[in-house]
Amino acid sequence: MRVVKKFGGSSVATTEKIKNIAKDIAKNYKHGDEVVIVVSAMGKTTDELIKLAKEISKTPDVRELDSLLSIGEQQSISLLSMALKEEGCKAISLTGAQAGIKTGGVHTKNKIESIKADRIENHLQNGEIVIVAGFQGVNENGDITTLGRGGSDTSAVALAAALKCECEIYTDVTGIYGVDPRVYVNAKKLDKISYEEMMEMANLGAGVMETRAVEIGKKYGVRIYVGQTLGVETGTYICDNSEIIEKKAVTGISINKNVIMVNLENFSAIPKNVATIFNNLAEHSINVDMISQNEVENVKGSIGFTCPLTDEHFLNNSLKDIKKHIPEIELTKRTGVIKISLVGIGMISNFGVAAKVFEVLSDIDAQFYQCTTSEISISLIIKESDAVKVVERLAQVFSI
Numbered sequence: 400m401r402v403v404k405k406f407g408g409s410s411v412a413t414t415e416k417i418k419n420i421a422k423d424i425a426k427n428y429k430h431g432d433e434v435v436i437v438v439s440a441m442g443k444t445t446d447e448l449i450k451l452a453k454e455i456s457k458t459p460d461v462r463e464l465d466s467l468l469s470i471g472e473q474q475s476i477s478l479l480s481m482a483l484k485e486e487g488c489k490a491i492s493l494t495g496a497q498a499g500i501k502t503g504g505v506h507t508k509n510k511i512e513s514i515k516a517d518r519i520e521n522h523l524q525n526g527e528i529v530i531v532a533g534f535q536g537v538n539e540n541g542d543i544t545t546l547g548r549g550g551s552d553t554s555a556v557a558l559a560a561a562l563k564c565e566c567e568i569y570t571d572v573t574g575i576y577g578v579d580p581r582v583y584v585n586a587k588k589l590d591k592i593s594y595e596e597m598m599e600m601a602n603l604g605a606g607v608m609e610t611r612a613v614e615i616g617k618k619y620g621v622r623i624y625v626g627q628t629l630g631v632e633t634g635t636y637i638c639d640n641s642e643i644i645e646k647k648a649v650t651g652i653s654i655n656k657n658v659i660m661v662n663l664e665n666f667s668a669i670p671k672n673v674a675t676i677f678n679n680l681a682e683h684s685i686n687v688d689m690i691s692q693n694e695v696e697n698v699k700g701s702i703g704f705t706c707p708l709t710d711e712h713f714l715n716n717s718l719k720d721i722k723k724h725i726p727e728i729e730l731t732k733r734t735g736v737i738k739i740s741l742v743g744i745g746m747i748s749n750f751g752v753a754a755k756v757f758e759v760l761s762d763i764d765a766q767f768y769q770c771t772t773s774e775i776s777i778s779l780i781i782k783e784s785d786a787v788k789v790v791e792r793l794a795q796v797f798s799i
């Protein structure tokens with residue numbers, strides 16, 4: 400059997416852990432399987448590398464940043480390859496570029512454009528375990544690129560698509576739960592979840608899988624298994640919706656702490672002004688998320704939007720600019736908020752989900768500042784201090 404197995408940062412955090420993983424992979428190898436391994440950087444290495452760069456510059460050069468961040472995964476592949484050789488396996492480590500992973504886009508947020516898997520195929524034919532550095536590739540200039548945080552998942556699923564096999568993602572939890580089990584201990588593990596629901600949950604903050612990884616899985620029909628590193632419990636399959644018999648109204652709740660909310664008030668919210676505002680935010684590379692607008696005609700119009708808290712530095716610059724263009728505008732930033740999102744394909748055909756959500760908020764007297772919906776989700780901005788209470792009650796009401 401051929402398989403791509405990916406081990407996340409916490410699973411390779413120490414050399415002891417790397418040795419234990421190598422012992423386990425050696426069993427697959429000795430069984431005659433064709434094994435490709437993708438690894439992340441050890442523990443919090445990527446965060447530490449970012450911290451180093453920020454000690455030099457508030458806005459580090461992105462080409463250099465990519466080059467710096469890629470070393471985390473390179474350390475892991477070499478150590479794992481050495482550990483596998485100690486176990487008597489033939490093994491070879493490859494960087495993203497050596498593995499034929501070509502990317503396009505902008506530095507630090509690259510997308511995989513193609514994978515030329517010939518070299519991996521040759522090594523597999525030669526009876527070697529191939530260990531590929533996750534999170535990285537090479538662009539058309541021959542420069543090292545990275546795929547955005549959590550991008551090793553994407554490397555793994557894209558490789559599984561290119562090598563036409565299943566992808567197993569090993570991490571520090573026993574599978575995908577309706578709610579992050581670190582936030583709600585009574586959360587239930589899912590046996591299966593559809594690509595669509597997982598994509599929505601990931602996009603809305605469930606960090607257990609990277610959104611693009613799931614998107615690639617759906618596009619190329621790669622079944623993705625998520626389980627615990629060296630665990631014995633069965634994990635969760637991310638698969639086609641047709642494989643899921645019971646379609647609940649709400650499958651899961653995502654929590655996103657990386658949120659800041661902005662209110663713009665007392666200005667004429669005519670399209671010209673609104674265009675000025677959002678063009679300015681785009682020029683500062685701010686990823687605007689939820690937008691709501693009231694009183695279009697009135698001179699006392701208002702707009703609210705959210706964006707990532709990690710963009711705050713760029714946001715401050717943009718808001719200063721906006722004030723220059725529209726001097727009468729009143730700007731308020733709201734931090735200490737959190738976005739919670741209920742996700743479920745069943746929402747398409749079930750009614751009353753929103754009603755139940757608002758009833759929960761009313762019961763526990765929790766304020767919400769903004770609300771948006773998609774076909775399969777409802778998102779709310781609430782006070783961070785209310786989050787645990789709200790999530791627990793919603794999880795109970797929707798049995799997740």
Ligand code: ADP
Pocket residue numbers: 406407408409410439549569570571572574575576577578579580581604605606607608651
């Ligand atoms: P890795 O380093 O292995 O990629 P991550 O930290 O990226 O691990 O993802 C695993 C974490 O995802 C878990 O520790 C858990 O706290 C978090 N998580 C968030 N939402 C969920 C969920 N719905 N189910 C399981 N884990 C979740």
Ligand code: ASP
Pocket residue numbers: 407408439440445446471533534547548549550551552
């Ligand atoms: N090491 C990278 C990160 O921390 C990629 C990954 O872990 O998936 O984001």
Ligand code: MG
Pocket residue numbers: 407549552606607608609
């Ligand atoms: Mg991850």
